[in-house]
Amino acid sequence: MEYPSITSRRSPVAKAAAALSASAKERRERRQFLCEGARLCRDAALSDMEIEACFFTAQARETYSHYLEPVLQVCGQAYEISQPVAQLLSDTRSPQGVFCQCQWPGTLEGLAGFAPQGPCLVLENIQDPGNLGTILRTAEALGRFRVFLLGDCCDPLSPKALRASMGAVFRLALSWEPSAQRLMKLLEGYGYKTHGAVPDKGAVPVTAVDFSQGLHGVLIGNEGSGLTEETLGLCTDRVTIPMGGRAESLNAAAATTILLWQMAKGGEEG
């Protein structure tokens, strides 16, 4: 099959797609994002993302035909693009040459429709897109945690976050919520126990929490400064990771992995 082609970097269609890759503001205002890479685009299609347009180079159409197939079946428009246009759209040095322009996932905004069905993870003011993506990937791997992005988190739909998440963004129930008051009240109303993670030896060791009973949420704060005092004040308690080595040197993603693992196992221990 023949597709319309875009060979100029001045094409308005290509420029509009590139802007989505480059700018969080563009994504927010247009309620769209750009997804890059053969596997990630296939994952978007298989996860029922609404795909407005797909872009691929002639080379990519050959190399990644099995990834492209499900995308071409569901996308609104498809364009064959030249290598320079692929470079324009890409966030990487050696683009695979496959891109999708998608609508924001419906769940991403607001708390409407939240059903208290299991453990949840609240991330406050996470700044690094690689960290955010990795954490989302782990949250999916260990049990499909419900995830809330609180305050001023970086954008989970940026190219770096999408890449690090390996598509978990498409499959997790994930909501952005600016207000700690509103979110914590909602969780409390459903009977959640909320555990704020702090690097503080006086807090409850996470190994002493019985996650097997009731509903639980863990809260993780910014990479440098942790949870805000406001949010900590709204938590049921404060938990910490007891460590044998140098306490200060566990990064946000590693700390989150341990907390999610403890929750997933459900377990209090000796």
Next chain:
Amino acid sequence: MEYPSITSRRSPVAKAAAALSASAKERRERRQFLCEGARLCRDAALSDMEIEACFFTAQARETYSHYLEPVLQVCGQAYEISQPVAQLLSDTRSPQGVFCQCQWPGTLEGLAGFAPQGPCLVLENIQDPGNLGTILRTAEALGRFRVFLLGDCCDPLSPKALRASMGAVFRLALSWEPSAQRLMKLLEGYGYKTHGAVPDKGAVPVTAVDFSQGLHGVLIGNEGSGLTEETLGLCTDRVTIPMGGRAESLNAAAATTILLWQMAKGGEEG
């Protein structure tokens, strides 16, 4: 105090330092590496790294004086450098303007002097310097694991790995060893049980291993392909992380965090 200054990017001293930042081969051949950033340079000094030379901009000398002080006390040479020279040495876009040229840590080569004192971590063919650095940081935080880099791991002294490790490279006992046969024989000789991590539901769940008795080592393989068959064949057993979600999507650093955490806690569970 006045220090000799380097203002030209053609300075042989600056070029020699920059080469250490850019090339693993240079580091290996000259048995030196370049450390960037005020905090990392201070950590190198406080960890008894042998510092041949320190480089700083006038701006950095003011801004980071408390970090620079311990470095200047122990370094062989110190140079004030211009902003363009700082750019030449730097791996980042906005350099802090503090660098140290250091000798390789003595422990890094060979297995001589290995004393079986606790749990160890073996990393085989880890390719991403950010992953490697993060794993080393976690290995330090959770209990100062003895770490072996097996086969063709990326360089722990590259700028990216150093940065992600937050200086853990300076403080951990860390050895490079190309031969799985030699390493596994050594560990076996000391009575270590060695657990090869695999994403395989048929393997022993890590929650069923009793790490509290005897000496244990976990082995983690390459991000894409896992442990080699040769190395797996030399392990006491194969362990896996039981997961509620999508098993394939736990990255190497997250998987390692969970395994180290289980070892650090020492614990078998229900």
